[in-house]
Amino acid sequence: MAMSGLWVGMILVALLCGLCTGRGDAVAAAAVTGAADAVELCLSMAGILCLWMGVMEVMGRSGLSEKLSRLLRPLLRRLFPDFAEDQAVMNTVSANVSANLLGLGNAATPLGLEASRLMARKSPGVASDSLCMFVVCNTASIQLIPTTVASLRSAAGCATPFDILPATWLASTLSILAGVAAAKILARLWPR
Amino acid sequence: MGLLFDLLMPLMLAGIALYGMVRRVDVYDAVIHGAGDGLGVLYRIVPPLIALLTAVSMLRASGFLELCAQALAPVLDALGIPPETVALMLVRPVSGSAALGVGADILSTYGPDSTVGRTAAVMMGSTETTFYTIAVYFGAAQIKKTRYAIPAALCADLVGFLAAAFAVRLFF
Numbered sequence: 617m618a619m620s621g622l623w624v625g626m627i628l629v630a631l632l633c634g635l636c637t638g639r640g641d642a643v644a645a646a647a648v649t650g651a652a653d654a655v656e657l658c659l660s661m662a663g664i665l666c667l668w669m670g671v672m673e674v675m676g677r678s679g680l681s682e683k684l685s686r687l688l689r690p691l692l693r694r695l696f697p698d699f700a701e702d703q704a705v706m707n708t709v710s711a712n713v714s715a716n717l718l719g720l721g722n723a724a725t726p727l728g729l730e731a732s733r734l735m736a737r738k739s740p741g742v743a744s745d746s747l748c749m750f751v752v753c754n755t756a757s758i759q760l761i762p763t764t765v766a767s768l769r770s771a772a773g774c775a776t777p778f779d780i781l782p783a784t785w786l787a788s789t790l791s792i793l794a795g796v797a798a799a800k801i802l803a804r805l806w807p808r
Numbered sequence: 809m810g811l812l813f814d815l816l817m818p819l820m821l822a823g824i825a826l827y828g829m830v831r832r833v834d835v836y837d838a839v840i841h842g843a844g845d846g847l848g849v850l851y852r853i854v855p856p857l858i859a860l861l862t863a864v865s866m867l868r869a870s871g872f873l874e875l876c877a878q879a880l881a882p883v884l885d886a887l888g889i890p891p892e893t894v895a896l897m898l899v900r901p902v903s904g905s906a907a908l909g910v911g912a913d914i915l916s917t918y919g920p921d922s923t924v925g926r927t928a929a930v931m932m933g934s935t936e937t938t939f940y941t942i943a944v945y946f947g948a949a950q951i952k953k954t955r956y957a958i959p960a961a962l963c964a965d966l967v968g969f970l971a972a973a974f975a976v977r978l979f980f
Contacts, residue, residue: 618902619903619906622899622902622903622906623859623863626860626864626866626867627862627863627866629867629870629872630863630866630869630870630872631870632870633867633870633871633872633875634866634869634870634871634872637870637871639869639871642869642870643869643870645869646862646866646868646869646870647862647866649865650861650862650863650864650865651858651861651862653865653916654854654857654858654860654861654862655854655858657857657861658850658854662846662847662850665846665849665850666844666846666847666850667839667843667846668846669843669846669849670838670839670840670841670843670846671820671824671825671839671842672842673838673839673841673842673845674824674825674827674828674833674835674838674839674842675824675828676838677828677831677838678824678827678828678831678833680827722845725944728945729944729948729949732948732949732951733948733949735949736949736950736951740950741951741953742951742952742953742955743951743953743954743955747949747951747957748954748955748956748960750945751942751945751946751957751961752957752961752964754936754941754945755936755937755938755941755942755964755965756935756961756964756965756968757933757934757935757936757968759933761820762932762933762934764908764932765911765929765932765933768908768911768915768929768932769915769925769929771912771915772915772916772919772920772925773919773920774915774921776816776817777817777920778816778817778820779816780929780930780976782975782979783926783972783975783976783978783979783980784929784930784934784972786971786975786978786979787934787968787971787974787975788933788934788968790967790968790970790971791964791965791967791968791971792964793967794963794964794966794968795961795963795967798956798959798963798964799956799957799960802955802956802959805956
């Protein structure tokens, strides 16, 4: 329902604004071409998106996920001190984080949901500090190779769609650090 | 630096493929399989993109996006964020496909190699659909009191947007 509101709102605002600024004809033209542009965009994204989904599958099958989750274990113990000794939670959390890093969205979400269910058993109905931290980490993007964005750039005619990688890594790192810091600070201020 | 960026993609491709070979993965089969999954992803994003790109194209044509950019330009300029990305920042935490539509519109309007285009791309690559994620995760865990999860997650998004603009200025 929320999306319906957003979509109808966008169209109404566009109509009103177009009429007020005297660009009604341009809005009418856009209403006709937008849908065709979307299909064209998806077609021109398709090649590079599918290729890199294939590359990620290689990363997944070569055991990179398990290696990553073992590497991440010490860090995750510190982020979720309540569950540092809980093997089931730590296994699911580290599998979720490494799937997120490798951009395996189909694997990351079910693992994440399982981990949050396991975490919630300790404090039913109320988000514990660890669960808040876990959800905040999942709302920040840590994907190492942002394939969708890269294929979007390539569809727009960019010859080097992956040249944004270093900038993306820096921005992602700063963003997740801010999320973790905010969660740590708010945990002290917020009543349980 | 330029050549390194150009070679980043083929180097990663070669590196990952070699690593897969060493680990005795049927690399070709994995690529084909993953590419097939990619078609599934495309199949799912085409319908919402048709709806949303229509709406975003209309908003762009009506001049509304420019008005928003102009209204917020003083604040965003002071923060070093290109005002043209304002619509993207507004929809990013709410809807992934809407962000894809707005991002595609920005890339085709300003060009993928412009500062605005690059900033938009980095913003999309370094943030997530925050509200959707929170709803799904807390829903699965049957959590009613979400406490500070939303403000902390939005703080991460805000810093992500600022950092995206900063990183693009730094690297390009």
